[in-house]
Amino acid sequence: MRRSCKSCGKNIEEKPDDCICEGATIEYCEKCQKEKEAEEEKRKALELKTLDEQIRARFVCCKCKSKNARVKRISTTGDGFSRLMNFQNNVFLVVSCCNCGYVELYDPVILENKSDRWAIFDLLFGN
Structure with a gap:
């Protein structure tokens, strides 16, 4: 047919x-x-609901081509006053290849298109 x-x-x-x-x-x-x-x-x-899940679903390692990834959020201090007070106001997504260990860092503020005016609310009430 x-x-x-x-x-x-x-x-x-x-x-x-x-x-x-x-x-x-x-x-x-x-x-x-x-x-x-x-x-x-x-x-x-x-x-998928969260940015973390979206990254995990789309991940392909540029070194070994593996599709398995681990995604974590880390907080770091900035410079000046925040460093002096150990005030961790910078958040990054760390994406690690489960096969070879290659790591990439992403800024969720840019990926989620959040404006800086909401950063204080995230700081006070969490992400």
């Missing part, structure tokens, strides 16, 4: 072996099916 791909229009031939369920049909060619699955995976990653 011949059909055309819903996405690109390419002719695809349906073979009896291709269908697992009775009455199931193939709607996309292999290339479009892979692209559709990749888009669905990205969409699911964006639906």
